[in-house]
Amino acid sequence: MNDREPDIKWPIVERLRAANHVVVLSGAGTSAESGIPTFRDAMTGLWAKFDPMQLATPEAFAADPELVTRWYDWRREKCWSCQPNAGHVALVEMEKHVLARGGKFTLVTQNVDRLHQRAGSQRVLELHGTLFEWRCVSCSKSQDVGGEPFASYPPLCDCGGARRPGVVWFGESLPMVQLSQGRNEAGSCDLFFTVGTSAVVYPAAGLIDAAIAGKPMTVEVNPDATPASSRVDHALRASASVLQRLVDAAFGEPSDA
Numbered sequence: 633m634n635d636r637e638p639d640i641k642w643p644i645v646e647r648l649r650a651a652n653h654v655v656v657l658s659g660a661g662t663s664a665e666s667g668i669p670t671f672r673d674a675m676t677g678l679w680a681k682f683d684p685m686q687l688a689t690p691e692a693f694a695a696d697p698e699l700v701t702r703w704y705d706w707r708r709e710k711c712w713s714c715q716p717n718a719g720h721v722a723l724v725e726m727e728k729h730v731l732a733r734g735g736k737f738t739l740v741t742q743n744v745d746r747l748h749q750r751a752g753s754q755r756v757l758e759l760h761g762t763l764f765e766w767r768c769v770s771c772s773k774s775q776d777v778g779g780e781p782f783a784s785y786p787p788l789c790d791c792g793g794a795r796r797p798g799v800v801w802f803g804e805s806l807p808m809v810q811l812s813q814g815r816n817e818a819g820s821c822d823l824f825f826t827v828g829t830s831a832v833v834y835p836a837a838g839l840i841d842a843a844i845a846g847k848p849m850t851v852e853v854n855p856d857a858t859p860a861s862s863r864v865d866h867a868l869r870a871s872a873s874v875l876q877r878l879v880d881a882a883f884g885e886p887s888d889a
């Protein structure tokens with residue numbers, strides 16, 4: 633392992649060219665260059681007086697559904713107004729290249745912003761749900777939403793029940809299918825990236841443990857050190873957009889010719 637590798641490394645490029653199965657775990661830092669605040673940064677302005685624990689729980693929603701849905705709606709609108717960045721685009725290109733030569737590509741995200749999908753990623757496992765599906769607490773029917781404002785807070789289902797954001801709150805379980813698929817694939821792939829995640833939020837961070845146990849090549853992309861940095865094969869102290877350089881180096885830069 634290298635503690636600090638600011639530049640791309642050729643062993644990663646070579647593995648990326650040859651890997652049969654690439655798995656990527658992405659976190660909030662992947663969207664930082666799109667201007668989406670991290671959880672703590674989102675508690676600013678009007679929301680500075682709240683603790684996320686006061687808003688991101690089923691109990692908080694039951695106690696004050698208007699307050700909680702207004703906060704999530706503020707985040708939803710913020711995400712909707714942001715655009716995918718070079719890191720998201722690089723992951724789309726990585727997926728295309730790996731699939732084109734018959735390989736498998738799995739993107740597992742903790743992000744709720746849908747920017748991977750908006751960039752064009754085909755197969756995304758969402759571990760923490762999304763701000764763009766709201767579920768009725770009475771009949772469980774989910775509705776896809778875009779950036780349009782709601783008519784009421786909380787928004788209401790056709791059945792009259794209140795809709796809640798389709799995110800996983802503190803104290804709730806992660807979707808089992810996505811979690812176990814993510815863990816299995818992290819443990820059986822031959823190249824694993826962890827990008828823009830603090831590697832401390834479990835059970836998502838367990839994918840990093842599964843990958844290290846499965847012995848693929850492991851790569852972290854993060855400008856800061858995390859508990860995973862000393863355990864991966866390559867710790868790239870860089871922002872997510874460094875992925876574009878890896879993809880260009882592996883598959884050739886787009887040329888004007």
Ligand code: NAD
Binds near residue numbers: 858
């Ligand atoms: P985190 O906020 O705990 O950690 C973010 C990590 O990103 C940090 O380690 C930081 O050093 C790194 N980072 C900052 N800028 C970066 C950049 N430009 N490129 C690469 N890395 C960068 O995020 P987490 O590990 O995803 O866990 C936080 C929780 O909050 C998750 O549950 C997630 O669902 C939720 N969340 C999601 C979003 C989103 O959807 N965009 C935003 C905020 C929080």
Ligand code: ZN
Binds near residue numbers: 772789793
């Ligand atoms: Zn309903």
